[in-house]
Amino acid sequence: MKEFIKRTVNFTRVEFWAATTIFVFAIFFLITNTLGNDWNAVKNTSENIRIPFDYYFTSKLLRYTILYLAFLLLNFVIVPRLIRKESLVLDILLIILIFLAVGLAFGIINTQLKRLLLPGYQANHATHISVIQNNFLFAAWLLLLMGFYSVIKYASLYLLTHAETIQSRYKFVAPGSLVASVIWMITMFLLLTVTTEEPIKAIWGTILPCSILFYSYAFQFLIPQSLYKKKPFRAYIGKTLLILILAFIPVALLGMLLTNHGDPGLAISSLNTAVQLLIIMPLTWVLYKRHMRGNEEINYLKKELGQSHAHFDFLRSQINPHFLFNALNTIYGTALQENAERTSEGVEKLGDMMRFMLQENMQDKISLSREIDYVNNYISLQKLRTDANPNIKIQTEIEQQVNIIQIAPMLLIPFVENAFKHGISFREPSYITITLEVKDRTLYFDVCNSKHTRQENDPEQNNSGIGLNNVRQRLKMLYPGKHELVVRETKKDFFVHLTLQLS
Structure with missing residues (x-):
């Protein structure tokens, strides 16, 4: 997996085909939705208004195509060159041109759509300016999302390709914790970009990082220290309970900051305690034991294969x-x-x-x-x-x-x-x-x-x-x-x- 990610060409291909697949599916669903309606007009789902079929289909197709091409140009050409610090001025100009093109194209499409949706709609100069401004704000939001995506993507690539070095240099980093961190970053980005209930975002933004931190600490310190006790698992449970009790108030405060309410914060902290105690704690114990057995097998194979001083x-x-x-x-x-x-x-x-x-x-x-x-x-x-x-x-x-x-x-x-x-x-x-x-x-x-x-x-x-x-x-x-x-x-x-x- 790590060697595959190191090959940027292969990763770029996966990224390209993923974006292309999403684009093709969007066109497919657009065609099936429009074919299910009258060939002459498409009924608006929110208003009892019928939009001409040719404009409905064309406007949607133009939007999807513009977004798809803008993503390809930004993700595969401009952002990699910015990271390599090549043609800095040219790439900044291209970003500005993409921003203007997306904002202007969506503004024109939406202005015409408003005229079709609202009978008797008379757009004056101020109305046109307002619609155009809203679509330029939408284009700026898309560029911001692209920036967040690029940061998460390259941060994830760095973490995964340097996993062994990071784990050997920083003893606190447990095996698998970097992969979990990458998954959390990607899923958190998706939750922030789609319409989701705030409590769900707060729960996911609190419990998973706490789980990764507890897993790393337990894997590297808590379990190895407990193994020297007469009853290792009981000692491990006792230390875990103490940590969860001490962490209850800080996690509740974090939940309050994310939700702006006291009751959801306490609920999130209680849920976090239950998740750590019932899922993460026993799972970490099992993974640590499996890791130790794997190390013993590796050492045995090294001796059998002659990977020794001789x-x-x-x-x-x-x-x-x-x-x-x-x-x-x-x-x-x-x-x-x-x-x-x-x-x-x-x-x-x-x-x-x-x-x-x-x-x-x-x-x-x-x-x-x-x-x-x-x-x-x-x-x-x-x-x-x-x-x-x-x-x-x-x-x-x-x-x-x-x-x-x-x-x-x-x-x-x-x-x-x-x-x-x-x-x-x-x-x-x-x-x-x-x-x-x-x-x-x-x-x-x-x-x-x-x-x-x-x-x-x-x-x-x-x-x-x-x-x-x-x-x-x-x-x-x-x-x-x-x-x-x-x-x-x-x-x-x-x-x-x-x-x-x-x-």
């Missing part, structure tokens, strides 16, 4: 043999062409790298400075075979570290290795740019490189490598909720951005 060692020890063959060939070629100075430099750097893999790579954590040394040695060794080619540009801005910051070994090198493997061509212009800096114990690492089509006789033409997949696995296992990995790819370029919170 598996970490295996992942860390993997390195592309293609690089080792290239390095040895480079040193051999350099020895034939030059004096032993560059050859000895290459041998020394390769020795440091092999020593790193055999010794420090087996540790759980190493200093960031040693990881950076390994990356620099790798880059220097690769430059031995690329410096002679003026079409190959390699730029690095790697900040040296003096602070004692720990990092899991071999996390950065797969990105650099991938850049040299796919980004260097001796036949075409190539480039690699690598930057690394640390701010407030947060590492920012960027690798950008060119892409080239491999030759047909290249033995690794169809081999995409396992380094990036391994590093993704290790980041999820070693830094859950403490990293952000962004990979973008075009036909000519490949870009990787890693943000990592270090200890």
Whole structure:
């Protein structure tokens, strides 16, 4: 579900087809309603007046079409560009034009409708102005609703796509609470936009947020603390009753603010107490127990599948043999062409790298400075075979570290290795740019490189490598909720951005 939402194109398609379906159904019901009446006239439901069929159908069709097209333009073109801060002035002008077009079109339609509904209706200039003003207010209200919809939509997308990060960073957020919050925001928006009794809005606006808060608190703190008691469920019920008693007056005051009456506020608070006690409290207990059983099964499967310390060692020890063959060939070629100075430099750097893999790579954590040394040695060794080619540009801005910051070994090198493997061509212009800096114990690492089509006789033409997949696995296992990995790819370029919170 989360991966689906991350793909904006797929979400946009769902949104488009949902809006189109609503539009088609509106046209369908318009046709069926008008066909059920006289072909020459349609009777007004509130007045004993018959409206010409052609105008009734045409006016309704125009309204639906204008609203549908305005929604498509605003939701799929203008709002996304505003969020990306593209063509800001043009988009603001388009919004103003849509506002004027909707207000003017509805004003003309409704003015003509009034003339047909009211026999002998004589509209003067002031009446026309009043009708037009009301329809411009209606257009402004529609734009306001569109703004609320966009805020709720993008807030929901953010919450759902960053659910794991939010839950790991904020311990108070329980599994499922973000989804419940999104559902509440959407349903509350729908209740506010349609004609609904005020008590219903007040009840939904009070009880569901209280339920989400109680569920999160009980899931993360109340139940785990109760499990240490002799009778966990009884202790859980006792603490829940105490919380509900303390919350009764605040919830009643909130209900009074939403309804402007005292009695409905007390009724809402009483209903909230009953819902929390009879539904949310036992439901949270059941979900927590199921969550614990799920975690136990996951831990068991991890052991069975070898996702343990030995598996970490295996992942860390993997390195592309293609690089080792290239390095040895480079040193051999350099020895034939030059004096032993560059050859000895290459041998020394390769020795440091092999020593790193055999010794420090087996540790759980190493200093960031040693990881950076390994990356620099790798880059220097690769430059031995690329410096002679003026079409190959390699730029690095790697900040040296003096602070004692720990990092899991071999996390950065797969990105650099991938850049040299796919980004260097001796036949075409190539480039690699690598930057690394640390701010407030947060590492920012960027690798950008060119892409080239491999030759047909290249033995690794169809081999995409396992380094990036391994590093993704290790980041999820070693830094859950403490990293952000962004990979973008075009036909000519490949870009990787890693943000990592270090200890």
